[in-house]
Amino acid sequence: MEKKKQRLFVRTVILFLLVGALVYTLYANFNKDNNSAAKKGSEAPDFVLTDLEGNKHKLSDYKGQGVFLNFWGTWCKPCEREMPYMDNQYKAYKDKGVQILAVNVGESNYSVQNFVDRHKLSFPVLIDKDSQVQTAYDIDPLPFTFLIDKDGKIVDTVKGELTEEIIKNHMERIKPN
Amino acid sequence: MADVKCECGHVNPHGTILCEACGRILDESQSGTKLVDMRYEGSARRSQVYNKTIIDKIWNFFSSVKVGVWLIVITLVASAVGTILPQEFYIPPTVTADQYYQEEYGWFGKLYYHLGFHNLYSSWWYLILIASIGMSILIASIDRFFPLYRSLKKQTVSRHEGFxxxxxxxxxxxxxxxxxxxxxxxxxxxxxxxxxxxxxxxxxxxxxxxxxxGPYVNHIGLIVFLIGAMLRFVPGMYVDELLWIREGETKEIPGTKGQYYLSSEKFILEVYEQDKEHENFSAAIEKNGMIAKNYQSNVTLYKRDGKAIPGEEPELTKIKDHKIKVNQPLKYDHYAAYQVDYKLDELNKMKFHLTNKESGETFGLITVDLYDPKPEYDLEKGYSVELMSYFPDFEFDENGEPSTKSKIPNNPAFIFKMFTPDTPKGEVSFVAIKQTLEPLGENDYKLAFAGIETKNVSALTIRKDLTLWILFAGGIIFMVGVxxxxxxxxxxxxxxxxxxxxxxxxxxxxxxxxxxxxxxxxxxxxxxxxxxxxxxxxxxxxxxxxxxxxxxx
Missing domain, CATH: 3.30.310 (TATA-Binding Protein)
Known part of the structure; x- marks a missing residue:
């Protein structure tokens, strides 16, 4: 009887090890495509970028405020369409503790400045020259928006174009109480 | 489930066909045969005996050779299916998989895509199949090796006459x-x-x-191989990335978590030239024209000091210079950068002369950096050029307005405003490659094309594979077993x-x-x-x- 118990124990251990290895592999395989740190529910990766006026913006300096982090390009039509809505909401929420940071995906200063002037944007527009921030946030495609709460946690990630109504709702979600 | 005591006095596990010691037939059904079945020495394979708990049932399922063979057959068929159409990572990056399969292969492509066969080899069911084969190999081996070993160890010299x-x-x-x-x-x-x-x-x-x-050693090799393959999924064990780098650029090396940076000084493409090679080759060179002799990227590897957050200017320490050629990668800290692709003569700067159309007289040269154009180019003495709009990858959009397709200057176009002492209000000119428009009426001046500056771009594969030695070891053990x-x-x-x-x-x-x-x-x-x-x-x-x-x- 002792022997049989021992055998059952050995079989159980081996099966558990094998199944454990399988489960780990499956888990790792499913997460390999979105293994960037910027996932819903995780801490937003910190970054420092310079805006067109030459001011540095460090994400972690905005702790205590919600941050509406938008990635965009001048050639991207949906990005262009949502810009005026973002500007309106920026004006409405900047005193309520929600900041908008619009990160351009590394175009020339000239193109970005031209775009900002054309749309009279008042929120800070940052340029990610060598794509480091895009890499950290794993951006694809544009536009791509991250909603970051006052504790620096990513509340949600949004792919694609937003309407003014949706932007307003998002601003509400990350507004500190 | 009692053990069986043979007449010779040896105690055999339940299910034994031939006594481990003397070879006497213990299984009645065998006694009528002319020859005994010597497979596994007539020992008791445990799987065929115990079938009690759920663990035992799972164990016995994987212990069966029949199950193992079916698992292999199913995996073979599945692997073959994955080769009917190209897998997703082979399709052009410009189209989505959804469109690509339907457009290229019609209803079959659509079905293929919807069944998930475009990513077959990393699908959950394929991984489960492979893992099941691994389980089958391991469990079947354990179940057979130990009884066989025991039988051969316990065998006595004197055998029963029936044996x-x-x-x-x-x-x-x-x-x-x-x-x-x-x-x-x-x-x-x-x-x-x-x-x-x-x-x-x-x-x-x-x-x-x-x-x-031999078969058991062979199976250990297979298991080691599978473990090696599994370790590729462990972060830090395996990296396979692509880096496009322009001459003069310094970039973070992907897959190194921002630890290493690479700058490219130059990309060189050499071809065989008729007069430089031995005359024996001149006929071949003439016949084939361009034959590549060397693809080379001269690069410098840097390590980042301290921890930089993305976007911050990193502090870099130079590690080494290297000339990456085909099969001569840059190797450092288990990473290797291989030369895989290139793009020659990518537009980088465009030059124009501000020219009086009538007299042909020029009033200065402007050089527009296509990655960083200036809003204004001052040519002194009252001459200047203002850049009103820039389209790096020019096209007309659906409304007929000039716009850009991307941020890469594949087809740059500009709207300039030219100021001269004669035309202080400025003249507007639309300039694209081989094309000049004057949208606001006839101008006295033009920006005459005066040449380009180009840069070459290297594509490097960044590879790190710590599992390779495990795969090697598995392969060697496999062969030893065979x-x-x-x-x-x-x-x-x-x-x-x-x-x-x-x-x-x-x-x-x-x-x-x-x-x-x-x-x-x-x-x-x-x-x-x-x-x-x-x-x-x-x-x-x-x-x-x-x-x-x-x-x-």
Whole structure:
């Protein structure tokens, strides 16, 4: 009887090890495509970028405020369409503790400045020259928006174009109480 | 589930067919056969005996060779299906998989995509299949190796007559001086490198037992290989990334978590030139035109100091310069950068002369950096050019407005405003490649194209593979197992005295011809008669049911 118990124990251990290895592999395989740190529910990766006026913006300096982090390009039509809505909401929420940071995906200063002037944007527009921030946030495609709460946690990630109504709702979600 | 005690006194596990010690038949159903089934020495495979708890049931499922073979067949078929259409990572990056399969392959492509076959090799069910094969290999081996090992270890020299009689090779001799002859035979056996055990005047001669472990060594190799493949999913073990880098650029090396940076000084493409090579080659060079001789990226590797957050200017320390050529990668800290692709003469700067259209007189040269154009170019003495709009990848959008397709200057276009002392209000000119428009009326001045500056771009594959050595080790162990099982045979010869007769039986796991040759050499110059091959006898006379005793394992 002792022997049989021992055998059952050995079989159980081996099966558990094998199944454990399988489960780990499956888990790792499913997460390999979105293994960037910027996932819903995780801490937003910190970054420092310079805006067109030459001011540095460090994400972690905005702790205590919600941050509406938008990635965009001048050639991207949906990005262009949502810009005026973002500007309106920026004006409405900047005193309520929600900041908008619009990160351009590394175009020339000239193109970005031209775009900002054309749309009279008042929120800070940052340029990610060598794509480091895009890499950290794993951006694809544009536009791509991250909603970051006052504790620096990513509340949600949004792919694609937003309407003014949706932007307003998002601003509400990350507004500190 | 009691153990079985043989008449010889040896206690065998439940389910044993042939007594581990003396070979007596314990399973009644075998007693009527002419030959015994020697597979696994007639030992009790545990899977066939225990079937109690759920663990035992799962264990027994994977222990079955039949299940193993089916798993392999299913995996083979699935792998073949994955090659019917290209997998997702081979399709052009510009289209989504959704569109691509439908447009290229019609309804079949659509079905293929919706069934998930475009990512077959990393699908959950494929991974489960592979893992099941791994389980099957491991469990089946455990279940067979230990009983077999036990049987071969416990075997005694004297065997039961039923066992000897039912060996494929068996014969009886009635000699006159059996004592002397047995000693002589034992000597002959030793000379043929058999390990000879003597007991009560009986002989067991054995050689090449270790070849029986070949399949198990082979399976260990497979398991090591699978572990290596699994480790690729562990972060930090395996990196395979692509880096496009322009001359003059410094970029973070992907896959290194921002630890390493690379700057490219130059990309060089050399071709064979007729007058520089040996004249023997000139005909070939003439016939084929451009033949690449060398693809080379001159790069510098940097390590980042401290921890920089993305976007921050990193502090870099130079590690080394290297010339990356095909098959001569830059290697450092388990990372390797291989030359894989290039793009020559990418537009970088465009130059224009501000020119009076009538007189052809020029008033200065402007150089527009396509990655960083300036809003204004001052040419002094009242001449200047203002950049009103810039379209790096120019096209007309759906409204007929000039716009850009991307941020890459594949087809740059500009709207300039030219100021001269003659035209202080400025003249607007739209300039694209080989095209100038004057949208606001006739101008006196133009920006005449004055050349371009280009840069080459290198594509490097960034690779790190810490699993490679494990895969190698697995492969080597696999081969050792194959060789061990294939080039050696486990041969045994039993010689026993029974009532003044000499009984001789022999068994091998493969190559019966070799065994028979061994026997012939051994009984040479003795009065022993050559034992018969009972299987061939049975075949020629076609009588009775034969348990063939197939002995491959």
């Amino acid at each position: 000897l009689k039912r060996q494929r090779i068996f014969g009886i001799t009635k000699p006159d001086h059996s004592e002397i002859e047995l000693e002589q035979i034992a000597k002959h056996l030793s000379e043929h490198r058999y390990k000879v055990r003597l007991e009560n005047g009986n002989i067991l001669a054995e050689k090449g037992r270790f070849s029986r472990w 060789i061990q099982g294939a080039y050696w045979n486990h041969r045994r010869i039993w010689i026993q005295k029974k009532d003044g007769e000499i009984w001789m039986a022999a068994h091998t796991n493969k190559n019966w011809h070799g065994l028979k040759r061994d026997i012939n050499r051994i009984i040479k110059n003795t009065s022993l008669i050559e034992p018969a091959d009972q299987l061939q006898e049975g075949k020629s006379s076609k009588k009775g049911k034969i348990n063939s005793g197939s002995t491959k394992q």
